[in-house]
Amino acid sequence: MAYRWLGRLAYGSRYDRVPWGQRVYVRPGERLIREAQWQRLIRRAPVMTLEEYRRLRALGEIEEFLSCMMCGESRQQPLFEPTGGTGKGWRYHVVRCPSCGFLYRNPNVRPERLGDLYASGYSNFLSGKYAANRQRRYDLTMKAFSPVFDEGKERRLLDFGSGVGLFLELAERRGFDAYGVDLSPESVEQANQRLSRARTYFGAPEDVPEIAAGGFDVITLWSVLAHLPRPLEDFRKFRSLLAPGGVLLILTVNAQSLLLKAYGPKWSGFTKNHLMFYSSKTVPTLLARTGFAGVAFAPHYGDTIEAGTTALHPDLSKRLRRNVDRSDGGNMMRVLAFADEEAIGRWGGGPLTVHRLHA
Ligand SMILES: [Zn+2]
DSSP: OHHHHHHHHHHTTTTTTSOHHHHHHHSTTHHHHHHHHHHHHHHHSOOBOHHHHHHHSOOOTTEEOOOOTTTOOOOBEEEEOOBOOTTSOOBOOEEEOTTTOOEEESSEEOGGGTHHHHSSSSSTTOSHHHHHHHHHHHHHHHHHTTTTTTOOTTOEEEEETOTTSHHHHHHHHTTOEEEEEESOHHHHHHHHHHOSSOEEEESOGGGSHHHHTOOEEEEEEESOGGGOSOHHHHHHHHHHHEEEEEEEEEEEEBTTOHHHHHHGGGOTTOOTTOOEEBOTTTHHHHHHHTTOOEEEEEOOOOHHHHHTOOOSOHHHHHHHHHHHHHTTSOSEEEEEEESSHHHHHHHOOTTOOOEEOOO
C-alpha cells in the first residue's frame, strides 16, 4: 500500500496506461528499488532446519516435504504463501534454499499423485485466442534461438508435455519428424485430431517404443519445467533421449523476474500447479548435474514488444528492453541446453553466448 502511494507521489499519472507487467521495467529507478526490496526480504526471512519447518506446516494427502533438489540443502527459508485469490480454493508455501537460492513449493506434490492435477478438464481453456497467443509465443521463442528451429527436415523432435498439440502443429509445418507425450488423455486426443503427421501419446516417454528409442535432435519443454516434481530424474532421461549434437529448449517462469520481486506472492508465476521456480542461477545446476555440456539464455521482453504490437511509446519500449537486459532477463526464462560439444559447435554461434557446464 505504502509503495502504491509512493509510486503516485514519484511518478504521478504518467505511467497509468502502461500495463502492470511492463510498469516495473519502465518507471525510472524502479528496478533498483525492487532489487533493494528483495535483498531486504531475503535478509529478514528466517532460516530454519527442515525439522523446525515441518512443525510449522500441515501436510496434505498428496504432499511431501522436500530438501533443495538442486544442491541438497535441507534448511528452509519461508518466503511466500501464494493463493489463487478469493474462491479459487488453493494455497501453498514457497521457500527459498538459503545455499543456492532455489525457490520451490514446500510441502510439494508427491510424484505418484501428479496425475491428480491433470486428470480431467485441464485442456478446456486451450483454444481460440488463447491458442493463437500461445503459438505466437512459440514462434517468437524459436526466432530468439534461430537458426536452431528454422529447418526441421530429417530431424527428430520430442515435445514433452505437448498438451493439445499447439507446438507440434508448428513443428510439423517446419518439417520436423515430431512426437509428443502428455499426462492428460483428453489433450492427447485433441492433439491427434489437430495434427497431420506428428503424433502424441498419453504417458511417459519410456511407455512409447518409438519415443523410448531416443535419437532426438530436439526436445522441447514449453511451460513444463515448473510442473516437474523430480526434475533430476526427468532431465537424465531427456539427456539419454537426445542424439549427438542434440539440444533441449525450455520456456519457464523466471524466479529472478523483477515482477516477482515487485509483487511477491501475487506474482503471475505462482500458479496452481507450479511446483518449482528456476532462474539463470539454478537451471545451470540442473543441467550440469544431468550431463548437459552447455547452456544459453535468450532474454524475454514480452510477446507484444517482440511481435511489434505493443501500445508502448518507442522510448519506453527501449527503456524496457534495457532494464530487462540489466536485471533478470524478463518474466519468462528461455533456455537452450546443449547435449554435448558437438551441439555447442553446431548451434552455439551467432548472438548466443554459451556457458559451458561442468558436472
Ligand atoms: Zn539449494
